[in-house]
Amino acid sequence: MKILSVNAGSSSLKFTLFEMPDEKVIVSGTFEKIGLESSIYTIKYNGEKIKKECVLNTHKDAVNVLMSELISMNIIKSYDEIEGIGHRIVQGADRFDKSVLVTDEVCKDIEELIPLAPLHNKAHLIGIESFKEVLNDVKQVVVFDTAFHQTMKESEYLYPLPMEWANKYGVRKYGFHGTSHRFISEFMNGYLKKDAKIISCHIGNGASICAIEDGKCKDTSMGFTPLAGLMMGTRCGDIDVSVVPYLCEKLNISAEQLVNKFNKESGLLAITGVSSDLRDVEDEYLKGNQRCVLGLDMYSKKIVNYISMYNTLLGGAEYIVFTAGVGENSPIVRGLVCDKLKAIGVEIDKDLNEEMFGKFGEISTSNSKIKVFVVPTDEEVMIARDTFDLVKE
Ligand code: ADP
16 A cells, blocks of 8 residues: 655655555655745655756645656556555644544644644645645545653643643643654664663754653653754753843844744854754864864753653663664764763763664663663654554554
């Protein structure tokens, strides 16, 4: 059965076509700059990468181009060979604790949650609608970034604010990257053949940490929005909110504009003054650039803070897992973090750490009290799995 895994953004659409249940990737790609003057799309197929420019006014145009490319590349003979489409949805709030088939009711819920994730949920709905228009009756499924975190207890997800703000306005911690953390949980528990106490560190451009026990989330670092928690590429993570009115006055900007700066002009980019891309920061760090030294010190300390907290919450973690762009590929960040975790008995093997790039493996020594692993995450396959499970019934 062919299942398409989709991530629709405000001007982009990423896709991966799977053969299920084999989980074989047939083709993948990205449409970018949808609605702008000229759009670009790339398709990866059979080890080759095709890049084309065209005009795509809407997401529906992108879906039409995608389908005709699949036909002309002989990947499918007719549209109905695609039997299910799974969409990544950023915000499901407390309404969804698992993936579900798309219905009018479900779309209404996602729409009602737009105020909690204005850019994301709106774009996801456009994605769902576009596939509905082009593929008529195809079954669609929604997979929420927040769903895995719905097992958090009140004591974890509530902010110490007036209760009615949580009840009336939904102001509480939701957590994000749930599909990735769930992948790590299922992968590790499958590998270990037991339900382990895991601290999953998804460190990419966006970054979050999740404490997992019995395959369930106990707590996670992101909050009401993906701005909270760790220091990230361009996001500040946790800060004292009193700086908001103070800076709005000093900079003469609105709270919304300031939060935009917290999201896009802060984090590693702000501290290093070099880049939000860790590869650039590492190049300068290795040359001794002091702002990059400071940046990576802060960046790794925030990760250490959350790992330490979750180690306590779990009553002693058994595994720390690094994943996503930085977690999978940066021995420097992993090294800086693990060096600071010596006090809780973490010890990594320097050579194993240096060798581990984008592949699965252990990097801790046999003496390490908490075992440290690198696991490449795969959110697309999780979306395809959930979609297949719901569509095949
Ligand atoms: P997101 O999905 O949040 O956009 P990714 O998980 O793709 O982010 O991670 C992107 C980050 O991973 C970037 O900061 C990038 O520099 C970093 N990264 C990717 N490859 C490497 C590498 N080989 N060494 C260090 N950092 C890397």
